Amino acid sequence: MRLIVSEAAFDPGFEVNDFTAKPVGAGAIVSFTGLVRGDGSASGMMIEHYPGMTEKAISAIMDQARLRWNLLDSLVIHRFGKLAVGEPIMMVAVAGIHRSEAFQAADFLMDYLKSRAPFWKKEIGADRAEWVASKPADEAALKRW
């Protein structure tokens, strides 16, 4: 299990290879990469977080996933600070024996990270900056698990 909360950019391909090389006996690696979308006039994003709680909350979510799906390994990277459109915001990777558990665990991690890890996004446009509102669908997604 590895968790990185950092302002620094990361290289999703490097992380996928590094992660894939480690777990012995894995048959299935699922990765998710979230990118800054740049809807409308947005030129980038500012991500605020709660140092300390962020690490605790994500570690707890990763522990849950590991036990529930018997994962061989998992990785979460989440950035904060200023990001440009197209940049990777975050990444999740899980290694399982079979594909269905790997897909479920990655999907679960994303749902929980979205609504339970203390990050807040602010969309930056040419002449405006607006906090992204949470979506009822994101909170509802947690009920799937």
Add this chain to the structure above:
Amino acid sequence: MRLIVSEAAFDPGFEVNDFTAKPVGAGAIVSFTGLVRGDGSASGMMIEHYPGMTEKAISAIMDQARLRWNLLDSLVIHRFGKLAVGEPIMMVAVAGIHRSEAFQAADFLMDYLKSRAPFWKKEIGADRAEWVASKPADEAALKRW
């Protein structure tokens, strides 16, 4: 949309980065990499396929996924021939606007590739070589879609 059916090894990290760089407006990239597991005494795997039908079948599956989830891009790589334990067998990547459609599309592609693309795996051990039997669960998984 890109499909590669090849005997040659591929680099999952390179492919993830190459894929991630392309689709404009993507917010979510999901990738799946399947590895040779090496259960028990297996030292590797031999994968046979049906040239011609393989490409047709996978293209049809990719078309279905693209329309159903409005994907921005998708990638399938599948190897055939001799593979050692730990080597990547295949990879799927999809780019969507939102995470839930990207997860669903990748999961769908994997289920259909597993049971509808003409590949057959033979597990190679020290003193035996056995065709991998299809699992009823794999056929049943198609009913989810």
Add this chain to the structure above:
Amino acid sequence: MIDVLYFAWVRERIGLPRETVETGAETVSGLIAELVARDERYALAFSDLASLRVALDQELAGFDAPLKGVREVAFFPPMTGG
């Protein structure tokens, strides 16, 4: 003495990221009442509790949670990471 932290638009409305507060409040709600009584910035930040979340010592909690033994309270909008 308790550390009170604010994030995202809560921080912006109140105008500071954290402060140390002397309080006799027994619950989060009691603390909010004291803060709101201070001035308009707090009143504005806490005007709609349904759009706020609270964490006690870095764990999500409810507004009726007791403050006894708590060293750090944080107020923020629903999370939007991932």
Add this chain to the structure above:
Amino acid sequence: MIDVLYFAWVRERIGLPRETVETGAETVSGLIAELVARDERYALAFSDLASLRVALDQELAGFDAPLKGVREVAFFPPMTGG
């Protein structure tokens, strides 16, 4: 004249990957009956149709599918890719 392809253990049991067959069979089942009548290797390969799949011109089909116009028939076990 029709090309008949065999894959995986079907290929191994029959002992060849493909052959061209002169047949008057109207359906896949009819073709299988002709092949089985040839010798034991075919009889063995086709002994359990439930564990076999067939493709006509590279599209999955049923055993009762007509052969009219078909140029390529393939027999193989259920797929195990991915």
